[in-house]
Amino acid sequence: MKFYADRVPVALRQLITDILVVLWVYLWIRVAFWIHDMVEKLAVPGQKLEGAGSGIADNLADAGNKVGDVPVVGDDLTEPFTKAADAARAIADAGRQQQEFVDQLALVLPLVAIAVPLALVLFLWLPLRLRWIRRAGVAAAVRDDPAGRDLLALRALAGRPLNELAKLGPDIAQSWRAGDAEAVDALAALELRQLGLRGSRR
Incomplete structure (x- = not known):
């Protein structure tokens, strides 16, 4: 198997091309990680929304439990706290859903960003390079x-x-x-x- 030509100009051109292809792939991998990190930052508002909603829901539920201990009117006083706690949980759920969407986006966008450059390498450069290696190996052998x-x-x-x-x-x-x-x-x-x-x- 022969990876590089015997003649210096051709071998140098092949070496430079190989290095550029490796740098190209590395660059796009770095870009994909950067996109992932940037998109993940969009989840911060959802995390805050979830935390605030859960905290308010817990506080309202505790307050409702305490008000429920009031004799005679306790059950009537508990109902507004329960509804408010349910609304706060809905806000927390919205925050969780937003985070899930951002997580999916943080996975899909980097894959899309790196798919085209890798496709160019795998379907254009690599077949040509392997073809030359195969042909040059046979020619050198005979x-x-x-x-x-x-x-x-x-x-x-x-x-x-x-x-x-x-x-x-x-x-x-x-x-x-x-x-x-x-x-x-x-x-x-x-x-x-x-x-x-x-x-x-x-």
């Missing part, structure tokens, strides 16, 4: 073998632009078909150079 050089030459004939092939001579295809070693080596070197690899040791 470049010193005569049959391997012939395969590389065939690959160059099939895939390289005509202007590049024409620079090797007008009869390069015929020379390859005839088994001319120099033509095979020139075509193989062209394919290896396109991958950023050095030529064969032959």
Whole structure:
């Protein structure tokens, strides 16, 4: 397996690209955490609302219990305190619901923020990088073998632009078909150079 090219300019470009991709992913992870923290701050009013509502409800319930001990009219006096305590509990519930909504938002928004950058890396950059690693690994493994050089030459004939092939001579295809070693080596070197690899040791 070959991760970087043999030729310095290509290898340097690959290394810089890899570093930039890692920094890109790290940056978006940091952004996602920042969004999470900012959204979580929106839960503070809900926490205060819940705390205040629960506190008022408890105080009103205690007051209602004490008033309920008054003989004869105790039950009648308790009813307004009970209703007020129920209203305060409704306020506390609203605060809890607001916190739950904020928690969900704090989970969803960072995921949305990081989904697109990660998708670009996973579906655009990574397949291209893996394809090069696979192709370069195979090419490096076969470049010193005569049959391997012939395969590389065939690959160059099939895939390289005509202007590049024409620079090797007008009869390069015929020379390859005839088994001319120099033509095979020139075509193989062209394919290896396109991958950023050095030529064969032959």
